[in-house]
Amino acid sequence: MPRILVALMLREMATTYGRSAGGYIWAILEPVLGVVLLSVVFSMALTRPGLGSNFPLFYATGFLPFTMFLDLSSKVAQSIRYSRPFLAYPSVTYLDAMLARVLLNALTHIVVMTVVIGGIFFLYQLPPVVNLAEIFEAILMIIAFAVGVGTLNCYLFTAFPVWERAWGILTRPLFLMSGIFFLYDMMPPMAQNVLWYNPVLHCISQLRRGVYPTYQANFIEPAFVFGTAVVVLLFGLLLLSRNARDLLER
Structure with missing residues (x-):
């Protein structure tokens, strides 16, 4: 199994970034440019960010975990379709394909997050007072929820192709509903009562709690995020285990 995972990870590294100029540099440049754009636009409209006084740091701690969730869940959801030629071999299973994508893309996003946020601390000479335990918990929450959602969508995307388009439409409001621009604490009570049930909001807020001492x-509930992730993951694995053969023949 380790050899299979390494082979699948190397293949994805080669196909995703290996053929483009710059290679894996784009994995860092894309989020950096996103944070810079958000910082420039909102610094012209607002006098100060929701936390602290540094716009790049505030938006990086919201934009990067949100991007990590979307990308990781999408990569897991497309595992069967992406690795279909290899799944014809008896020694390669859909779990291998999913686990390889989880490991590679989770590590990539962790490196990107470390480089970008660490670079902001260095460039702006900010005091590095962070809680690594809180940050580590936030990353675990993001990975768990992304893997759960991605596993369920892995079945739905393959069995019902129209769901992939519908999912893309349904997740667009998440960019505004996950606390990237405005903190949960600043929202009206009616909005708080609804948005509390958004696990991505808890993940982003948890990361910011680790960066901003x-x-x-206090509204963050890791048990809610992990519980939701486990339920969705188990449901997705159940559907995949019952329909894996049919999905590979589509």
């Missing part, structure tokens, strides 16, 4: 965010 004065940010309490």
Whole structure:
């Protein structure tokens, strides 16, 4: 199994970035440019960000975990379709394909997050007062929920191709509903009652609680995120285990 995972990871590294100029540099440049754009646009409209006084740091701690969730869940959801030629071999299973994509893309996003946020601390000479335990928990929450959603969508995308388009439409409002621009604490009570049930909001807020030592965010409930992730994951694995053969023949 380790050899299969390494082979699948090397293949994805070669096909995703290996053929483009710059290679894996784009994995870092894309989020950096996204954070810079958000910082420039909103610094012209607002006098200060929702936390602290540094716009790049505030938007990086919202944009990067959100991007990590979307990309990781999407990569897991497309595992069967992406690795279909290899799944014809008896020694390669859909779990191998999914696990390889989880490991590679999770590590890539962790490196990107470390480089971008660490670079902001260095460039702006910010005091590095962070809580690594809180940040680590936030990353685990993101990975768990992304893998759960991606596993369920792995079945739905393959069995019902129209669902992939519908999912893309349904997730667009998440960009505004996950606390990237405005903190949960600043929202009206009616909005808070609805948005609390958005696990991505908890993940982003948890990361910010680790980066900003004065940010309490008492509304965060990691058990809700992990519980939701486990339920969705088990449901997705059940559907895949019952229909894996049919999905490979589509």
